[in-house]
Amino acid sequence: MAAITLEDLDRITREEVPFVGQMGVVYESVSDGFVTARLPFRDDLLRPGGTVTGPAMMGLGDIVMYAAVLSRIGPVKLAVTTSLTANFLRRPKPGDIIAEGKLLKCGQRLAYGEVTLFSESEDDPVCHITSTYSIPPRDQR
Amino acid sequence: MAAITLEDLDRITREEVPFVGQMGVVYESVSDGFVTARLPFRDDLLRPGGTVTGPAMMGLGDIVMYAAVLSRIGPVKLAVTTSLTANFLRRPKPGDIIAEGKLLKCGQRLAYGEVTLFSESEDDPVCHITSTYSIPPRDQR
Amino acid sequence: MAAITLEDLDRITREEVPFVGQMGVVYESVSDGFVTARLPFRDDLLRPGGTVTGPAMMGLGDIVMYAAVLSRIGPVKLAVTTSLTANFLRRPKPGDIIAEGKLLKCGQRLAYGEVTLFSESEDDPVCHITSTYSIPPRDQR
């Protein structure tokens, strides 16, 4: 069972992380250590070549990893990204981007996981993101 | 000497990469393989803890690396990021973010470089980004 | 079906990549895009704290990713790593390390995949590696 609800993820994203919140990310499912979300297509997410811009995919991956961490530890807002690596595998066509996030480790101080991004019309991933989050000590949450 | 001007970098960013362009990045200098830029502070770039959000810093790093590639090869819009790694070193206080980008390699097919981000009020870097760009063959530019 | 056999993987590793070959990696299975291997424990792979040293795990991950590429394209010796990211998740106890490699992309020029490492006595991964390989053009293989 997840330590946070879809409603809380949605609210935290919109209210607390406006730069990503304004992208319009929709969380679709959450369970312990797993989150799926959708980035609805918008023209202003394109870059030359008619493909979705990398920073939009990195923003999506970062927030989905944040959500996967919160799905384990609950609404600890001060968890912060310490590193993120994105590999862009195929140019997504204009269309929604689907993100599947999965925690691979959640220790006392560090969490690590991967987020795989798909273009809604294709089977093969368009981007693969791995990321580390730093978790604040219990008395500072 | 740079293969692209500050004016062209500015125009390409605003017109062709609107997701990053709307962040308001200002290019401050360009020479062959080196670019500096500034991300003016805005409240909507904050995240919980009162610090600038990671995706904004990654968007800044990505566009500055793009600019550093164009400073060498000229306005080749179809150069695309193949990978980006961001390490967040210190939480920037609210304030402008300064980016210094430097090409470490620019081959026929791949370019690689680093972008170091500073908070305007501090000496130590807040984020270090490395990134690889894929360069299209000459006949497809 | 794999484009290379376990016997060929073993021979290429021992004869052509002696630095990794001398580690004693044993391939256990190969199919199209998937490779599993085992690094038998040896005292000289330890580091302070009694744990397997990071470079041994990176060497294992690198060769397993190479094997996963060859499982798709056949024995193309000149495929080379262009980047590798390793995240060390838990300190492995002294014991064999098991590697599971999986291709996520294999294009004309670049292949990308992930290798997850386990300590033989534990369920949770000890290391997660992602890596990009550059594939030579057909006429240069």
Next chain:
Amino acid sequence: MAAITLEDLDRITREEVPFVGQMGVVYESVSDGFVTARLPFRDDLLRPGGTVTGPAMMGLGDIVMYAAVLSRIGPVKLAVTTSLTANFLRRPKPGDIIAEGKLLKCGQRLAYGEVTLFSESEDDPVCHITSTYSIPPRDQR
């Protein structure tokens, strides 16, 4: 001034990290946050194409980053790599590899830096490595 001597770095590497120690790394200089070292050429470090194998360069980068951390905090053996990213920029010719390591951050819990590798006969870097080390709390050193 460095918090560790060249002699101590050499001894720790040979005695405590034999997998890397047997590569024959020679430390050339150490100051606070900066370390240079040399990997003398040996035939068994080659891979197909006559170039130095990636895992040897990653082993060199990892130990030089470890040395850079110890140059700041002293001989704390239990500092461990939490992540390492290597980008291979040019294929080094057979010959010594020179490493220049530099700390970019050294906090209470995490250190981060970069190591640039050169082939002794060439000006341009052959490999660029960034790495994060986890530092044990003072009472566990």
